[in-house]
Structure formats: structure tokens, C-alpha cells
Amino acid sequence: MLDRIIRFFRFGRQDGEFELLETERGIPEFWGSAREEAPLPEQEDTRKVCKSLAENEERLRISFRADINSDLILRPFTLGGKIPAFLAYLNGMADTDQVSDFILRDGMRPGCLDHARGNLARYTMENVFTMGEAETTEAWADVKQAVMEGRSAVFIEACGQAVLMDTRGFEHRSVTEPQAEKVVRGPQEAFVENLRTNITLLRRILHTEDLVCEMRGAGGDNGIRLAILYREGITNITLVEEVKRRLAQIDTRTVIGMGVLEQLTEEHSLSPFPQVLQTERPDRSAALLMQGHVVVLLDGSPFASVMPATLFTLMTSPEDVYMRRPQGSIIRIVRYIGAMISILLPAFFLALALYHQGLLSTEVLTTVIASRKMVFAPIGAEMIFLLVVFQLIREAGMRVPGNIGQAIGIIGGLILGQAAVAANLASSVVLIVVALTGLGNFCIPDYSTQLAAAFFRLTLTIAAWIGGLLGVICLMTVFLAWMASLKSYGVPFLAPFSPKAHSQKPMILRGRLTMHQQAEDIMNTQEETL
Amino acid sequence: MLMLALAPLCCGCLEATSLDEYGYVLTIGVDQGEQKKYNISFLLQKEGDSQEAQTGAGSYIITAEGDNLFDVLTVVHVGVPYELNFTRTNFILLSDQIASSSRMDEFLSISFNALKLRQSAKLVIVRGTCAEYFEGLASADIPNVAKRQYNLFRTYQQEGMIPMTNFTTYQEAVGSGRFDVAIPVGRLDRSIPTESDGEKQQTQGETETNDKDTTDGVKRTGGLRSYIHGSALFDGNRLAGLLDDEDTEILLLAMGQFQNGYLSVSDEKGTVTFLIKETVIPHVQMSLGEAPHAVVTLALFAEIELDTSGNAEERWDSELKGQLENYIVMELNRVFEQCKLLNSDAMRFGRYACMQFSSVEAWRDYAWKEKYKNMTAEFGVTVKLNDRIISSHIE
Amino acid sequence: MKLCQGRVGKQEGANLIGIALVSSALFVLDIAEAYQYGNGTYVSFPGAILLALVLFLLLAGAMRASGQKDLLALMDFAFGKFVGNILSALICVLLFANAYFLISRFATMVHALVFMEVTLFPVLLWIVPVVIYIAFHGFECIARIAKCFGVILGACLLLSLLFPIDGYEAYRLFPLPLNHWDTIAADAFTGTFATIPAMLALLCMAQGMQGVQSAKKAGIIGAAVSIGLVAAVQVAIGMTFTYTELQNMFVPLYRLNLKLVQESYFFRLDKMLLFLWLIGALIAGAYYLYGAGFVFCRRWSRYDIRPAVIAAGIILLCCLTTEHMGQLQAFQVVRQYGSWLLVVPFTAAAAVALVKSHFLKKKGQTDEKA
16 A cells, blocks of 8 residues: 555656657567567466377376366377377367368378378378368467367377367357447448457458468466457557557456456556447458558457547447448538537536526526426436436446337336426426437447546536536546547547647548548558558 | 545535526616615516426516615515526616716616626616516516517617617716717506506406507507607716607717618608618718817618609609708708707717827817817718619619 | 656647737736726737747747757856756746736636635636646647647637627727837837747747747747737727726626627627636646746756646645735736846847857867868
């Protein structure tokens, strides 16, 4: 505790803020070397594959607790009818049809080792097993990792290497339409929980040879994998190295879901604004990849993390680019107006009602007074109460599945609201204000940004309650200063508006599609930018 | 961040008062008091009965006596369950008794800031009492009092019948000494029954009306009892005299605030009624000295609205144009002399005089109001006839 | 040493200078004495900014000629470390004083025009922490937030001049103070105490502005726009109120709508505009506070600027609270003599630096030839 206090008050900290400057030269290091040497992940197991088949089998039984864990399948067979071998895989993770057809049947074929010479593992990989993806390894840690992922390992007597083959065939969800980012015009595919499928979805859109996909562990003790995708030769190397450095520093028990990964790698954990864009759309991720962003996919998560993400990235809907320019521009303007209404309207109304009645016209004044005649709660409490109720209805509608969830929205919105007015728990004018706020909130495309807007809305409402327009303006300035100093992977959060970049693409209006030929200036890519 | 969040909470609320805890004063009326200096009336907006139905909306009046506005407020606040709020006050009415005894300044020296009373509140002089005038503004058809007043004055202003003056302009006139204000005059026509009187008449046959009253000498039925007629001319902060509505129109012509109005010219051939429009402010050339002299040129447009002779357009250049222009010049001269007699620079010639000085001291030394008594003015009027169909002039 | 300078572009710098100059000129210089001999403020207020710009260009030229990276280095180059320290202390004090004047004015405005039922302290407790917070985040943050609001504030200021256009009358500008041109010039010179510090601070932070050239461009653009805006505002005020009214009027810019008689919703937006101007004052105040802390840290501290900013903010709060318990005469001295304390030494510094660099260059050329 004392250390924390001292650290808080000690201002002589090193400058730790990362800035996305001009790109460095050279090929990015594997673990990233942006600012300091990142520690290599600890290799827990440095053993090598044994030449003794029995010992390999014993090791596997101990590692995977085969005495109580029935998932591990150890299938002995005779390779080519001559040499003992065994196959290890996890039940349910590996596709047994592939195991039977392409490993056991091919491996047991008599005469398959007639011309074998040299390294037996290599020979069998190249001449016997007909699996599409196969490699040899002598590292025991690789063998364990492969088996845990659903691949199969073949051990051969007197051979110090194992053959690892991709036999993954676990049950997974098929590609469906997006749940949170629905569009009218545009692809109807979304990411799924399978990492390989997600990478495939991206590669189907990006037929570029410079698209690099680096796989590594996510850093959690649960051993889950992630993929870092970027365009080699385009994306700023400093950015790539920074992403890798942050991922390398993850050392936690469990990494499940992209939300956890995001929180473990972001710099400003107290910021309500997200510093990465999480999307379930492959088309959106692909478009941002082409612009020089870095995409991270996590096994088991149907979301991709795109970094860096500015405010304008978060406020862009995937559908914008599929519409014509005038329509797209109008919808964007409406979206920003909706976001402003969502954040500022309750606070503004409350400030006027409590402190600055002269700004309201006489008609509005008399209407509000008439509507509040029998309402017992102070107007500030009434406003906050209705905002909380709105959040409750929203959360309930999201958690309850199917048609019932939609019905809750109708019940909550119409019946509850009307009943509250009739019961003098709320006034109709305040109810309308909150309803408009809710509609404006749904104009924000990104879910995390919607939650950030809810945070701002509530704090501004409280500030309006205790300080009127002075409180609203002061707090709004504080929030804007906060956003102005926020950076997402080195890119200022309000870029390219503030600081002004060379980018000629309009921030709010929909720019010409020809503007997408070049990356934005703020990305500092290795090629010429817009 | 924590300290920042705590700081405003430590300072507490900035004295919030919810909007339903106020009574909104739309108009203040100041009359001569019987026991105290002033009898002040407040016209307040009454909201509807509930949020579903807006029945019951309207206005009500609170009156009290006191030596100044704050004394009156002290008395009023003990008897009402709310605090009076002056942020929506758009009009301040003063009775002619108050205005002519130079007590306007005394009353208006209140702190507008302390009351949150906007200094753009318009001034009206009332013949009679302001309380009665307020009652004459009541109308069940338009429960929104502010809108009712606004529409009423806007109509008068668009018709070019009254000068609009607010407190800031009045202060400028009194403080700078460059001109004098003309303030519209409100009156009451007691011959028109109130809405409650009308109901009584139907049921009981009784009314509280005075049949001898008229609206500017004209019998009228229906509409509001209260109306605006003419203007009050001021000499500094003192009510100097009254002008009727026709003279007020002429005054507005000279000031450049005239919008449009009707003028009839009758001769043996018939009557022609013109709609006169003023679209540009008059051009004034001042020459100073012991007796300042102003040459005022007005450019007006006319449209023929009624022509009983049938050939007004043909006679325009030869007869009617000259008649009309001469008539307007004659009226301008007459009104100017009247203003001079009352020592009221209501035509605001002082504005042009001050533009000829190159220092503040020289302007002060000139003593404009003294020189105004000897001032002469020469008016020149040009009237162009608009085409009747397209309402604009074609050369 | 963490100075939180960051990297600031020309647009941000220009917006920041514009906001600082307009806020200071319109709200700090606007006192009753300015209207004593008629209304010449549409010349004297922009004149103060123009004089500040001239000194700024002189110093920027001297920095470029002598190869100095910022103003503090230039002072050392011209006069040596000891005098450089004294001049740095002067800049520090004047920047703090400008923050004080500006925030004091706005706190008084908000209190007197909006929240008159409470005391001043709660209003200060809302405003001052925000100023400290923005300054705490550094020059980059201040400049970026200025970029966010610069155009909006300028547009709102122009719109606020357009709404009451029907109430403007040229006669209110008369009588023109033609016989008092010397007073107008003196007012312009005296007013530089409010305009020069903003420009000097920009030169002190030239490294954060990515060089003297960038700082110079940003300063020129910001000052030019400020001159136009301030002149327009003062002309509008002069056409709305006579000088006799202005002598007794508090914040005439807030009351521009008062001469109008027709009703419109736009004419009730003066309170909203007041709070928009408050945003400009918050940014300008943070800039001054940060500038004072920056100069202090560069000269006398090897550590982080942030404690200096917080300390300066707390001293500012104390001064503002004390002001309303009794006049703080020290700051009135700044108002009277600040212009002399700024113009004379810094003009001398620029001149000495130019001469010195000229001779050094000649000597360098002679040495090369030899």
C-alpha cells in the first residue's frame, strides 16, 4: 500500500507513453523490440522427444493424467508392418476419420518403409502420411501443445523426433450472420470461435501476398492461441512491434475472449473509451488491414481486435462504405448528432430546468411545470432514475433470448413509461428526453463506445444537477481534454481532427471511394499515405 | 482525477431551484400607490391542470403596494407558494401618473441583475391603471399570455403604428442625451365586455362595461379590452406629452421605423386609399450652430388599395403624387413642431448631430438639448407608385 | 525531465494562440478606463495584439538568426545566464498574472451574471480544477483541445455578432476620439501586458512546436485572426452602446442583444455563449498556467512539470479567493507596468541577439577565410 502511495506521488516517472512515429526499418522481430527488450516466454518444458517409445508414452500418460483423464488416446500401431509406433491425440479435438484414413491406414500399409533411409520421422512425413499439414519436431513442448490443440503426434521407435499432423476436427459453430453489426447492404458473414476459420475468412477477402499471419500463444496459462495479422511492407513496423511487445508481456492465468485480451494490452485501463476496435465482421477487419492496421484474432473468440482505433474509427459503421456518398454522409451526420444528443441532452435539460429557466421558452416552461405537478421526486433524481431504468430495459432485452427480448423493449418502453407517468413517478417531458437519449445511444455503432457514452451521460447529468451549465461545460471540457491526451497504440484518439494530419479524407462525411486507395496519414505506413 | 471529482462535490450545489418552484412574471405594471409610493402588479402565466389536458391554463394577477419593487416582493412572497421569477418578463408597464412625475427613473433604478430581469424588457405607458390593463389582456382563446402579448405588439409594429422601446434604449436616451424616447401608450376600452362579463350577460343580463368608452373614438365590439394607441413623448426621463396614432405614424416615418400604413386622399373625383411603405431610413443632413438645421429626405413607396375614382393610376403623376407628398411633408412639419414644443427630440436628430464632433468634450460642450429648442427642419418626400399586381416599382 | 510538451502542429498552435489572445483582449482589457475619452477600443485592443505580434516576430527572427531553439536559450545567449534567469522569472510571473486576470474575470462573470445566489468560492471550485487538469496533461493536450474548440468558438463569436445586427447604429461610435489618438496608442501599449505573454510562451515552447518556424507560422496566423475578431467585436460593441453606457457596463459583449426589441429564441442564447467563452478561458488559463510551470521547470527544476502546475494552480485558487476578501494590489501593478516590463527587456534581448549573431557569423566567416 505504501509503495502504491509513493508511486502515485512520485512524478519523476520515465516517459512511458508510446507514440506511433515514422516507421522503423527492417523486419519486425518476433517478440517485438519497440521500446525495450521483451522477455522471452518461459519455456517450461525443455525436454526433447525420446528415442524410446515406452518413455514417450509414459511421459504423455503423466502429462495428461491418463489414469484419470480418458480424453487422451494412445494408439499403438506398426509402421509399415515393421517398426513399432504409436499415435497420440485427444478425443473430441481430433477428427477420427482423418486419423483413421490418413495416418493409421497409410502408416500400417505394408511396404511403405521399403525405401526408408535417414531420419525416419522425416521420411514418413514425406512419403507415408498423406495429411495436408505435417511437420517434425524434437521439442517435447511442441508435442504437448500440438496434442492439446487437436493435432495428432506420431512417435516412432528409435526416432528422436515426432511427426505432428493437423487433424483438428472439433465441433464448432458455422459461419453465420453478425449479431451486433448487422448491415442491409454488405456481406452477412461473421467471425466464429475457430481461429483457422477466422483467418480463412480474412484471406478470402484479402488476396495479397503481403498479408502476414503470425501465430503465438496468448500468454495465459490456458495455452490458447492467437494470430497477429498485418501487411508486411505496408504496416508501420513500430506499430507491429508495439503490438507484439504488449502481447508478449501478458502473463495471466486465463485468457478467454477478446475483451480480456484487450484489457491486458491497453495502456489506459481507466479510460471509458476503448483503445481498440472489436469487430465481428471480416469485411471490416479486412478493410482496416488494407489501411495498415493490425488485426489480432484469438482462438475461441468470434471478435477481432483492430488497432489502433481512433474516435472516428469507432464511430464508423461497416455499412458506410457500401452506401452512396450523399446517403452515407447524411447517415453519418445523423449518427454524430444522435451521439451528441445521447450524451448531452439529459444534462442540458436538467441544467436549464434547475438553474437557467430563462433559456426555456414560456411554452416549454408551462408544459414542463404542468407535467411535473404531481411528481414527488426532484427533477434531477427523476432524470437519473429514468436513465437507470433505460439501462435496465436495455440490458434485460439483450440478455433475454429471442422474441421475449424484443417484447421486453416494447413492454419497458411503452407500458412501463406510460404507467410511470400515470402513477406520477415520472413526467412525460423527462420521459421524452430519456427516450430521445436512448435512440441517440443506439446510433453509436460500437458497443463499447455506447457504454462509454452511457458513462459520460450519467456523469454529465450529475454535474448538471449540482452545477448547472457550469458543471456541464467544465466536465465536458475535462472529458475532451482526457480524449485529447488519450492515445491508441501511439495514435492520438482524436486524430486526424486534433492533431491535424495531412489526411484529406473527411472525418464525419463519407469521403470518395478513391480516397481509400491510400492509407491514412495517421497510420504512418511504409507506403505513401493520403 | 479523484481530487477533481471531489472538488465540485465539496463546493455543493449552486443553489438549484427547480423550474416548478417559480412563478414566472411576464409583465410588471407600476401604478401610483394609495398608501405607499407604488402599487405594483405582476402578470403571471398559469399552467394547465395536468400534463394530459392543458385546461385551466391562462394568467393571473398579483398586486401589492410598496416603496420599491423589493418591498413589494417581500409582501408578495409571503402569500404565494413559489418565488417570483423575472427571467421571462418582457414588458414593464408604467402608468402615465408615474411617468409624468419623473419617477420612472426612481423605479427603474432597481438592480435588474439581482432580479435576473432582462434589460431588453419593453416599456409601455398606460393611461389608467396597469392592473386594469392586465385584466383587459385576458383571453380564454389564447391561454399563452407571452404569445398573446408578443403577437399583439408584433402586429402593431408590423403595421407601423407604434415605436418599440426597451429599457436599454431608454437608459441610453437618458444617459447619453442624444435623443428622447417615444414609448407606446396602452389604453383600455371598457365598452367591450370581458369574457366573464359576457357569460354573466347571457345568464343574468348584467355587465361591468362603460358604453361611453371607445377604441380611439371608434366603437368596437369583440377582441381584447386593452389596446395600444399612440405614443408618449419623453423629455429625458419625464413624460412630456402624448401623440395620437396618426401622429405616431408620422413620427415613425421621420425616425425611419415606419413599416407600412394606410393614407387616404379625397378630392372631388373620389377617394384613393394608399398603402404607404418605408423601406429605407431617411437621409438626414445636419448643419450645426446655435440653431441646428436638418434637411430630411424620405423615399416612400405607395400602392393603391382603394380607388373610388377609377383612374387613380392615370392621375398619379399629374395630381395624386404631388398631393400625397405635400400632405406628408405638412404632417412631418406639424409633428416636428409638436415635438419641439414638448422639448422632446423624439425624431432623434441628436444622433446625426453627435456624428459631427471629433471629441467627447466638444460634444458635451455643445449642449445639444439646449440647441434643439432652436432647431429647424426641412422635410422632402418622394413617393413612388408600386405596380398594383406585382407590388413593386418599375421605372 | 518530463515537460509534457509532446508534438504540436501549426493548426493547434494557431488555434491556441487565437483563443488565448481573443480571451485576454476581450475580457482582461475591457475595463471602464478604456472608454474614458470615447470609444477607441476597436483600435487599442487589436493594437495591443499587433504590438505583441511585432515583438513576437522580432524575437522569432532573432532566434532563427542566432540558432537558438527557444526563447529561454535566446535570453541566455543575449544576456547571459543571470539576466536570463531574471527574465525567465518575469515571464513566469506575467504568465501567472494573465491566468489570474482571465480566470478572475470569468469567475466574476459567471458568478455575477448566472449564479448570483451563491458566493464566489463554489464557482471557483468548478473552474480552477478544470484549468489545473488541462494544464496537468501538458502542452499537447492544451493545443489539441484548442484545435477542437478554436473554429467553433470563433464561429460562435461571429454568430453572436450577427444576431443583433439590427440593433447596430453607426452614431453610437461617435464622437470619434480623434483628438485622443495618443491615449489610444497608450492604451494599446499598456494592453500588451495581456497579449505579449501568450506569444512569449509559444516561443518558450518552440521545441514542442517542432521548431521556431512552425511556432512563428502558428503565431502569425493566430494573431492575425485574433486581430480581426477582436476588432469586429469591439466595433459591434461600439455600435450597440455609447461610450457613456460602456463606462458603467460590465461585460458589454454579453449584452449585445439588449438593444433589440423583437423577440427571437436566438436572443436568449447569451448565457450559452457565456459558457462557450468560458471554454476558451479555461483553455487559455491552462495555457498560461502550463507556460508558467514550464518556464519554472526549465530554469530551476530538473524534474517533472506536473507538480509545478498543480502548485501554481493551488496558488491561483488562493489568490482568486483572497481577491474577493480584499484587493490584491500586486496584480494591479502588473496591469500598470507589465507592458514596460515586457517590451523593453525583450526588445533589447532580440536586438542584442541579432547583433551578437551577426558578429559571430562574421567572425566565423573570417576564421574560415583565415
